[in-house]
Amino acid sequence: MVRKIANYIRNFIRYVKKGGLVEVHVSQISQGSILKDKKVLVTGGSSGFGYAIAEKFLKEGALVIITGRNAEKLKGAESNLKKIDKDRIHSLVWDLNNMEEMPSSFHRALQIYNGIDIFVNNAGVWSAPMYPDYTPDEYDRIMNTNLKGLFFMMQEEGRYMETQGIRGKIINITSICGRIPSFDFYNASKHGADCITMGLARKLASKGIIINGIAPGIALTDINIALKNRYSHDDNEFCAVHPTDRFVRVEEVAELATFFSFGCRQ
Numbered sequence: 001m002v003r004k005i006a007n008y009i010r011n012f013i014r015y016v017k018k019g020g021l022v023e024v025h026v027s028q029i030s031q032g033s034i035l036k037d038k039k040v041l042v043t044g045g046s047s048g049f050g051y052a053i054a055e056k057f058l059k060e061g062a063l064v065i066i067t068g069r070n071a072e073k074l075k076g077a078e079s080n081l082k083k084i085d086k087d088r089i090h091s092l093v094w095d096l097n098n099m100e101e102m103p104s105s106f107h108r109a110l111q112i113y114n115g116i117d118i119f120v121n122n123a124g125v126w127s128a129p130m131y132p133d134y135t136p137d138e139y140d141r142i143m144n145t146n147l148k149g150l151f152f153m154m155q156e157e158g159r160y161m162e163t164q165g166i167r168g169k170i171i172n173i174t175s176i177c178g179r180i181p182s183f184d185f186y187n188a189s190k191h192g193a194d195c196i197t198m199g200l201a202r203k204l205a206s207k208g209i210i211i212n213g214i215a216p217g218i219a220l221t222d223i224n225i226a227l228k229n230r231y232s233h234d235d236n237e238f239c240a241v242h243p244t245d246r247f248v249r250v251e252e253v254a255e256l257a258t259f260f261s262f263g264c265r266q
Contacts, residue, residue, distance in 0.1 A: 036062070042065070042120040055081060147189045154200055174213045237249075
């Protein structure tokens with residue numbers, strides 16, 4: 001009884017301090033190695049959604065490559081993932097903004113496992129400035145990664161799968177912001193990401209290449225660290241500015257990505 005009363009008091013204090021209280025428990029289901037020996041590339045795989053997806057795919061038996069721009073952060077993520085299976089995870093330093101290196105980096109990725117069946121395009125950046133303080137340089141930084149980099153990465157992926165006759169999967173991690181009108185770099189980039197995701201999906205569906213997009217809401221990732229510090233505390237995942245009153249968990253997105261990956265075949 002004393003423990004129960006103490007828990008009520010603690011929760012009341014958390015509610016008062018943050019304006020709400022939400023506890024989230026995500027049950028990840030083992031699918032019985034449904035991705036066994038499937039070769040997967042996850043961009044932006046050193047943290048957030050990308051890391052969670054790489055982790056889940058490894059547990060389902062996939063051979064995974066994670067990419068990122070920060071070599072130190074990427075190696076740290078690879079080291080942690082090796083605890084699951086040291087022989088099925090590799091990392092590749094890759095800046096998607098560099099158009100000149102796109103073909104060679106793509107070729108290096110293919111050589112690691114002698115091909116790729118599933119591409120998860122997760123790399124993305126966020127913009128902090130607000131109207132009317134935008135600058136052309138900040139616009140280019142956001143668009144070059146979230147839209148231009150994604151566009152040409154998808155072109156490489158689609159061309160590769162078509163020429164090799166691979167009936168594979170492409171999964172783009174976009175954002176709910178792509179569905180919200182806003183005078184904002186980030187929202188505009190995600191509107192574009194939704195557009196090209198649906199566009200290439202229509203173009204390649206007849207080839208047996210299935211493309212899907214996942215558009216999460218406000219999630220517990222590095223991009224939203226300021227909101228997390230403002231609303232969340234310990235295991236309280238309340239978020240006042242989200243329609244569900246809570247943050248999205250990266251594990252939830254990883255589960256959906258696994259569902260979209262199932263059934264790919266050559």
